Amino acid sequence: MLKYLLIVLLAMTLVVSGCQQQTNTSNNQDNNSNNQVNENNNMNTGTTANQVVINMKARKFEFEPSIIKVKQGDKVKLIITSEDVAHGFAISDYNINKKLESGKTETIEFTADKKGEFTFFCSVLCGSGHSDMQGKLIVE
The missing domain is CATH 2.60.40.420 (Cupredoxins -  blue copper proteins)
Incomplete structure (x- = not known):
């Protein structure tokens, strides 16, 4: 019984940590999108x-x-x-x-x-x- 409880807790930990990692990846993608928008806006009045x-x-x-x-x-x-x-x-x-x-x-x-x-x-x-x-x- 303790063995099954340990397996269930381990599985839930993996699921939760997997969801957390996916959320962080999504936030990083949003930040990258914002940087691209800023770079494109700089092109409107860009200087090179x-x-x-x-x-x-x-x-x-x-x-x-x-x-x-x-x-x-x-x-x-x-x-x-x-x-x-x-x-x-x-x-x-x-x-x-x-x-x-x-x-x-x-x-x-x-x-x-x-x-x-x-x-x-x-x-x-x-x-x-x-x-x-x-x-x-x-x-x-």
Whole structure:
């Protein structure tokens, strides 16, 4: 009888410890997923070897993000998707003016060679809030 009780206790211990190990593995997988999400988010505004890649959205009547910070000398790559109607993207001091077709993605590349704060804005009339559609490029 004592032998059977010992076997049952041993079996239950193995089952419980097996469940515990599986729970820890699940938590580790969740943590790894979070790290991957963070790494992917860093890619949206990631920096590698002086190249800055920024994914942007243009929609009535805003740019997202509306503030972009880079360092002088960075090679900047803006990947902009116009989500609703045709828009434009312009930075006068960098001689940039690109039309953004509705539903399409455009890429704009330039070197941030001038320090300061520069306004970027929609250069295509897109509706009543058009004049409010602007943001800021900060080159440090």
